Amino acid sequence: MAGEFDFIDWIRRQQRTSEIVQVPAGDDLAVLKWNWPGRESDLLLVGVDQVLDGVHFDSAIHSPRAIGRKVMNRNLSDCAAMACVPVAALVSAALPRGQDIEHARELYLGIKEAADAFNCAIVGGETGSWKGQLVVTVTILGGADGIPPVKRGGAVAGEHIYVTGPLGGSLLLDRHMNFVPRIIEARRLASGNRIGGMIDLSDGLSRDLRQICTESRVGAIIQADLIPIHDDIMKARRDERAPLEHALHDGEDYELLFTTAEPVVGVECHRIGHTTDDPGIWLDRGGQLEPLEPKGWEHPL
Amino acid sequence: MAGEFDFIDWIRRQQRTSEIVQVPAGDDLAVLKWNWPGRESDLLLVGVDQVLDGVHFDSAIHSPRAIGRKVMNRNLSDCAAMACVPVAALVSAALPRGQDIEHARELYLGIKEAADAFNCAIVGGETGSWKGQLVVTVTILGGADGIPPVKRGGAVAGEHIYVTGPLGGSLLLDRHMNFVPRIIEARRLASGNRIGGMIDLSDGLSRDLRQICTESRVGAIIQADLIPIHDDIMKARRDERAPLEHALHDGEDYELLFTTAEPVVGVECHRIGHTTDDPGIWLDRGGQLEPLEPKGWEHPL
Numbered sequence: 001m002a003g004e005f006d007f008i009d010w011i012r013r014q015q016r017t018s019e020i021v022q023v024p025a026g027d028d029l030a031v032l033k034w035n036w037p038g039r040e041s042d043l044l045l046v047g048v049d050q051v052l053d054g055v056h057f058d059s060a061i062h063s064p065r066a067i068g069r070k071v072m073n074r075n076l077s078d079c080a081a082m083a084c085v086p087v088a089a090l091v092s093a094a095l096p097r098g099q100d101i102e103h104a105r106e107l108y109l110g111i112k113e114a115a116d117a118f119n120c121a122i123v124g125g126e127t128g129s130w131k132g133q134l135v136v137t138v139t140i141l142g143g144a145d146g147i148p149p150v151k152r153g154g155a156v157a158g159e160h161i162y163v164t165g166p167l168g169g170s171l172l173l174d175r176h177m178n179f180v181p182r183i184i185e186a187r188r189l190a191s192g193n194r195i196g197g198m199i200d201l202s203d204g205l206s207r208d209l210r211q212i213c214t215e216s217r218v219g220a221i222i223q224a225d226l227i228p229i230h231d232d233i234m235k236a237r238r239d240e241r242a243p244l245e246h247a248l249h250d251g252e253d254y255e256l257l258f259t260t261a262e263p264v265v266g267v268e269c270h271r272i273g274h275t276t277d278d279p280g281i282w283l284d285r286g287g288q289l290e291p292l293e294p295k296g297w298e299h300p301l
Numbered sequence: 302m303a304g305e306f307d308f309i310d311w312i313r314r315q316q317r318t319s320e321i322v323q324v325p326a327g328d329d330l331a332v333l334k335w336n337w338p339g340r341e342s343d344l345l346l347v348g349v350d351q352v353l354d355g356v357h358f359d360s361a362i363h364s365p366r367a368i369g370r371k372v373m374n375r376n377l378s379d380c381a382a383m384a385c386v387p388v389a390a391l392v393s394a395a396l397p398r399g400q401d402i403e404h405a406r407e408l409y410l411g412i413k414e415a416a417d418a419f420n421c422a423i424v425g426g427e428t429g430s431w432k433g434q435l436v437v438t439v440t441i442l443g444g445a446d447g448i449p450p451v452k453r454g455g456a457v458a459g460e461h462i463y464v465t466g467p468l469g470g471s472l473l474l475d476r477h478m479n480f481v482p483r484i485i486e487a488r489r490l491a492s493g494n495r496i497g498g499m500i501d502l503s504d505g506l507s508r509d510l511r512q513i514c515t516e517s518r519v520g521a522i523i524q525a526d527l528i529p530i531h532d533d534i535m536k537a538r539r540d541e542r543a544p545l546e547h548a549l550h551d552g553e554d555y556e557l558l559f560t561t562a563e564p565v566v567g568v569e570c571h572r573i574g575h576t577t578d579d580p581g582i583w584l585d586r587g588g589q590l591e592p593l594e595p596k597g598w599e600h601p602l
Binding site for chain 1: 323324328329330331333334344345346348349350353354355356357379382383385389391392393395425426427429430431432434440441442445450452454500501
């Protein structure tokens with residue numbers, strides 16, 4: 001049976017050289033040259049995100065390649081939310097003991113596929129096997145590269161609220177396993193517009209909007225009839241919930257939710273409401289205001 | 302039942318401010334000011350390490366505080382192995398569903414305790430709960446801070462081989478749960494001596510020495526009678542294996558193993574052998590050379 005060290009050797013052979021990677025994965029730590037030529041690089045952005053079998057994917061249904069892509073794309077989506085450029089990533093996996101090494105390789109190739117699409121180098125990682133189920137954790141490092149990071153807390157009252165695409169039904173037809181992180185859109189948005197607050201929609205519009213409002217100390221009114229509804233909801237027709245309910249609460253859309261004072265230039269997106277001085281968060285259904293309660297994705301502890 | 306967001310809020314309240322943290326945990330990514338004043342900071346060192354229930358600890362025996370300390374200390378030990386200064390860390394935890402939130406807090410406090418000891422800021426993280434057992438993953442960011450990173454592959458033939466402390470029996474009396482990463486020693490070593498190759502002893506002397514030799518394309522002869530044996534082996538007296546076998550293969554010592562051409566200045570340590578042109582790795586038992594096979598810790602996949 002192949003051991004951890006063989007697998008690590010295999011991973012090392014997959015690595016592309018990069019001007020920023022001075023010591024690649026395989027030593028105790030990777031060494032990155034952070035002030036690489038031609039880039040403004042005094043700001044380092046960093047985050048971590050894990051996916052768990054039975055929570056974020058189902059290993060009985062989803063291929064290891066798709067699982068790998070998802071965890072990397074979730075991290076890249078966090079880069080989009082801050083409008084930064086992904087630069088490097090580290091991968092850590094807890095693999096079910098006794099599983100084929102081909103499974104681990106496919107997982108890694110899915111991660112690499114998603115990373116390569118945005119020129120993000122995989123610079124380190126670790127694998128262990130255990131009696132439990134699959135856990136994959138990715139750490140992402142990004143650079144500001146000339147655009148100040150866009151925070152959740154930068155919204156002010158009186159701004160428009162936008163989303164970059166239709167919402168809802170991400171779990172119905174497995175769109176949550178195969179989405180494109182909105183990095184290109186985020187960079188365009190933040191270079192051509194003054195963006196107030198921004199977040200990627202992972203926990204659902206109702207919950208993620210609350211994050212922007214709380215951090216920014218503003219309220220919001222969302223127009224029910226302006227929310228773009230994703231086709232997947234009608235295509236799947238799996239439950240009795242209204243399409244709007246899906247769009248408000250499902251989560252895992254991985255579209256960007258942001259605020260800005262002026263009409264958006266350079267990126268196709270949908271205006272869905274506006275921010276207010278009053279701290280409440282409301283849904284306007286044809287003139288009737290009702291509180292928009294967060295019902296999105298929160299893992300109970 | 303407390304939710305993920307309450308726990309994240311609690312974590313945010315634990316954070317210390319730091320001159321390098323521009324946006325702390327809680328946004329999509331943390332933002333670090335990497336060129337902070339008074340430090341040479343063009344090199345970023347980064348690594349990730351996870352601990353798994355039943356592999357690196359046993360949640361039925363070990364406290365969450367001790368588990369947290371261990372995972373952070375393992376990452377700090379990787380910093381020691383490269384002679385860098387730990388700067389920031391990110392934590393990701395997969396928590397068993399239904400467990401008391403106090404458990405998660407204790408885990409975090411253990412992590413923070415170990416990080417604080419080396420002035421390392423916790424700048425981000427993520428928690429999720431699932432039906433599986435505890436997994437904790439820590440990503441560490443370090444700075445070179447005036448000392449070029451010491452790699453595994455820098456040893457040359459004819460150097461002395463040293464360890465910073467006695468080896469073996471780390472699992473017998475739970476020393477592996479409570480050790481001090483050799484960061485201070487590493488910084489002193491690398492600033493006062495020309496170090497060839499260096500690694501921290503996590504997988505066992507026989508296996509980690511092989512890493513240095515392979516990366517450096519040298520061989521080694523270790524003197525059996527020079528290897529410092531840890532007291533824990535005699536104190537525990539749990540098995541029939543010879544103390545030397547423990548010292549060679551047990552792993553999780555978290556002492557530094559390194560090579561250098563001259564006698565070491567400024568740090569107490571033990572010379573145990575020397576590197577050779579010939580690529581073999583040998584154990585010298587009173588003049589008799591026998592191959593030193595790696596029997597240390599390798600997780601089968």
